[in-house]
Every structure is written in structure tokens, then in C-alpha cells.
Amino acid sequence: MNYYECMQESINYIETMIYEEIDLNKAADRAFMSLSNYYRLFFAIVGCNVKEYIRLRRIHLAAQDLLSNDCSILDTAVKYGFTSADSFSRAFKKATGFLPSIFRKQERQYIFERVDIMDKYFEEQDLELSEKYPDIKVLKETGSFYGAAFRADSKTPENDAFMGLKAWFDRNNIGDIMPDYRVYGYDIPNSGKEDGTYGYEVVVTIPDDFEVMGEGVVKKHFEGGLYAVTETTVGDIVKAWQRFISWLDISRYEMGAHQCLEEHEIDSGFLKRDFENPENIRINLYMPVVKRSQTEYGKVTLQPVRVAYYREYGNDSEQTAHNVFKVMLTWAKKNRLDCSKCKMYLYNHGFTKVKKFWFEIMITLDENFVFQDDLIQEKIFEGGKYLTYDTSLSHLMPSWQKVNQYAASNKIKSGKHQWVEEWNLDNWECPGKGIKIYFPLA
Template identity: 25%
Template sequence: MNGIARVQQTIEYIEDHLTSELELAELAAVACYSAYHFHRLFQMLTGMTVMNYIRNRRLDRAACELIRTKDNILDIALEYGFGSHETFTRAFKRVFQTTPGAYRKQGKHVPIYPRVNLQELQAHSRGGIEMTPTILNKPEIKVLGYLVRTSLNDNQSQQDIQAFWQRYLQEGLGQTIPSKLHPDTELGIIVDNDCETGDFSYLIGYEVAEEPQLAEGSELTYRTVPAATYAVFTTPAVPAEQFSKSIQETWGAIFRDWFPTSGYEHAATPELELYDSRSSNPEAKQMDICIPIQKS
């Protein structure tokens, strides 16, 4: 069973247990993956974290129950894991733009978050990106740079990271980073992942030889990335205006097309983006995405 089928199996498991308490480790075990790999694979395949998917599916199922039955609203809320009428109403209104009571009076359920079918998503994926990585062992690296906190949910990270890069470049923040080991190679690093919420931090910076003494109040942030084995993917050479899109499409293809049949899992250490001289060619920009891996 490949990775797509294993995640789909977990989606079916979720459907059968929406009224039960569900935890990330339990769902990862259904897919026979580590919790971290399952978290990243699910998010990249569906566009949301698994816990956010569960919340959305519960709200959708609860909305259906409001129309299909005459059950008390509080009973429906409690059945689908909402601790109070107020909590349920707040979450319901955020998604359906109306209260549960008003929704019931409409007399018609319009699904907003249907069950995901990964086979259908795969059939409509465009592909077209070469997925033959180089496998490399990299030693521990020390990185100094600037950090932003963002989320995998609702594509927020794409917007936040793009805006952060724009600020970084416009304000010349890279020039304020001292003692660069490789001045021509900037790094984008994904750290501090929260598998439950989908929140993580993105660090833009350079490799340094040792941890610096930072002045109080400095925006600079230091991180150590442990030694790891990486699958290194190079993005297609594209004009500058297509570079950001090319990076996002390559990220998607790694998890959608390569990981499910690769025999590898994510090693749960930071992911690296590497921008060197190839990223400076306005006619044919490229960069490397380095994913830490281990055998499944």
C-alpha cells in the first residue's frame, strides 16, 4: 500500500470515529507512519493539518445533523466534541456564517467540508516536475537570521513567508547578519513545528561558525540544525516572475508524488531551502529544497 492509500485509509478511519476523541499519534499509527511524517504528508496532500480537517469534518457532520434530525443543538454539539453550546456556536458561525439555530431553519444542508478523496485529487494534479532527488548526508549547521511565526492552515504560510522574504530583501536584513561562513548561500529553514496546531517558524539566514553573543532586544535568532540525511530536490529553472510559484509546486510534488512511493519518511528535523548563485539568474532561477529523511 503506497502513501496515498495509507493516508486515505486514515481519512476513512476519521470518518468512522468523528464522534470519538482522536489524537495525532493514533491516526499516524493507522497509516503506519511516524506522527511527524504523517502530519507533514497529510497537510501537503490536503492543504490543512489533520486536526484542522477533523474539526472541519465534525462541523460539517454536525450541520447535517441539524437538518436531518430534531436533536437538541447542545446534544449535537457535545456528540461532535464541542464542550458547550457557546463553543459550538462560535466555531459553527465562523464556518457557516450563521448560528446553528438559524442554519436549521434554512432546512437545507450545503456541505462546505466534504470528505477528502485523495485519489480524485491525484487524478487532477498536474505533475510535470522531475522528482529524482540527490541523497546527501549533511553535518550539523549553525544558523543566524530572522524568524517569522506562521501556520500551515489555510495557506497562511505561503502568504506570510513571501511577505517576510520581501521585507527581508527590501530592508537589507541579510547585510546585518555577521560572520557568515558562506556569504553567497542564504538559507530558509522550517523550525519549531507544532503538529497539533500546524504552527511553525520560518528562519531566513546564513550559516555561521559559532553561536554569537546577541545584544538584548536584537531581532536576530540563532538555531542549530542537527546532522541528517537529506533528499535534495532542485526546482526547475524559471524566469524570476515564476520563481515563487515554482518553489511551491516543487514542495507539493515532493509530498504528493515522491514521498508516497519513496520508501522514506520525514526524519522530523528542520527542512532547508538553499538559495545560492543559481537563485540570482533572472532568466533561469533555481534553488534546492532539502528534506530530512529516514527509511520507512
């Protein structure tokens, strides 16, 4: 069960015990969580702490009793676990604004309904799909959030990223500042090298106005959207993603362009993470999805065209890309190329592991344009047939995953000619107005 389903099991237990003394350790057990993690996630998911939820649910039921029968205030207090009529009256007034006697006399109303997490958070699923994939649920549109992120590139980037973020987390007392914090991680696309190193980033949620300071930690904004969610372990992540892809093929969804997330269990996965044997750490996987009708793809044929190009190799992916952009955009401005008439295409090492990262940028040229440069060369970009998809810089990597998944699920064969991204810039300045993905078609 995912965290939401586990929390619903806990709430179901609370509701069956609402007239009795509730052992919160047992409530946490029903959610398969430690008590501390249960408190934190209950607040994050339900919107109030568990003790407040129990108190307000009992006030709600007591209010119904006061209006529907002649029970005394003392009997009502005892029924709902209060030690005296006075303590009940104080709690009742705090919740409803009225003493019980006045509330009854004036026939007031107070409502605090039982929380149904599955109805509140999840979209209704096709029955056949639910029976075949009972472990996969689709969250309703989630809101955006801010996070403090730490990235590591190494042969053990997960461990390094978690240790780096945990050190910053402790120094800045984030647990006190945001008690309902959550912790997510994700691989960095296109970061794998032949020496076995790759990138991973860990994020802890923070208040929107929190100023992030600290070496290696940056503040990031994550857009909301629809997510398919399932529970797994660190050791079974690959199997879980494969199951997601199979589910996509027969669902009414396709992969979205917002960030994929792995939510790690706080106690065993963050506060007391087992770096030697992390395989059994419990996580929830969030795969971004959109309804199929919301996505628009195009098909075009790019004709062969003369281009100026520059390619650079380097050990740092981001720095190498930065250098290539700087060289080509400086050259375009120097030669007064018209960015409304020229097209700029980019491609790189892609998802393959390489000894050194590399990037290449091509700018289309008018047939009469002549130049000489020590760095910039020219060639013919052959073009070909392409499937296209419009995106933005912030959604670029997830968009490529989305396009690849769309092609696979629709049995679209990839061509052997060069994939590219068309970057639409104003006055040769980044980040630009948008990016168009070109997926080669056979």
C-alpha cells in the same frame, strides 16, 4: 503502500471515529508515520491540517443533523465532541457564517465532504494491471513546484547532498517558512566515473517567491505531469525501478520526460537521517509517464556528411561541456557559418563510467568550405538509420531515458553507429530552440 494510500488509511480511521474522541497518535500509526511527519504530510496532501479536517467534518455532519431532525443545539454539540453549546456555536459560525439556530431556521447548506485521496489524486487503472502490480499507482497530472537543490559529486554523494541541504535548511528555517515541505532526490545522469564517484542532488520544496541564497544551493523549477508511484526503501531502489520497467511494458503508459523523483521520509530520511545504514529508509519513487498516444517518434536516415569537430576531456562534466560549446560556437561565428543551413550534432561519454568526462560537437560543412584551425578538425560523420524524438534542454536526460525505454519495450534493436543530439540554435547562441535525439537503429 505509498504515502497517499497511507494517508487514506488514516482518513478512514478518522471517519470511523468521527463521533468519538480521536487519538491522533493512532491516526498517525494508521499512516505508518511519526506524528510530526503525519501532520506535515496531511497538510501537504489534504490541503488543511488534520485538526481542521476533523473539525470541519464534524461541522458538516452537525449541519445535516440540524436540518434533518429536531435535536437541540446542546445535544448536537455533545454528539460531535464540543464541551458546550457556546463553543459549538462559535465553531459552527466560523465555518458556515451562521449561528446554528439561524442556519436551521433559514435552511442553509454547508458541505465539507469526506476526502477520498485515491479518487482525488489517482487515475483509474486497468483491473488486470492493478491485480498484477497492486503496489504501482498513477498519479493524476501534478502541478509544478520550486525547490532548493544541493548537488554533490563523490563516492557517497547521497550522504553529502543530504548533509549539505540539511545545513542550509536549518540555517534558513525552511520548516517554519514552508511547514508542508517535501524532500526529493535523484541521480545525476552521465556523472559516473571510473574512480567510483557520481552525482546526486537533493531538493526541498520552497514557496514560489522564495529567494534562495547559500553556497552550493540553487533554486530550480520542476514541471508537473503524470507519475507512476510506488513505495520502497533505499536498499531496494534498483528492484523497484526494474518493477516499474516491467509494469510499463504492459501498461498504457510510457516513460515521460519530466524529472524522476525519490521522495524521502522526512524524519528518518532527512531530519534524522542514518548515514551509516540508510538501507531501510522509506521512500516513494515517482517515475514520469505519459500516455502512449501522446508521444511522437520519427525515423530518418542521415547520409554521410563532412563535419568540423572539437572534442575535449575534463574532470568536471558541466565545465567540459561549456568549454566545447564555447570553442565551437565561437569558431562558427568567426567563420560566418549559416546556422540555418548547417546542422550541429553533439555526443559525449554517455552513461558509461569514464576516467575523464568528454564531449564532442560536430558542425556540418558545405563541400566548398575550407578552413585551418589549431583546435578544430574535420572528418566524415557516417550517419545511418535513426529513431528520433524532439525535446528541450530541460527535458534532455529524462528524454533519453524515455527513448531507451521505448526501444526496449518495443524490442527495437540498437545500431552500432554513433548516437547524436541535433541542437537547433539561433545565430549560434545557446540554449536554442530545441533538441532532436537520434537513437541508432540496427
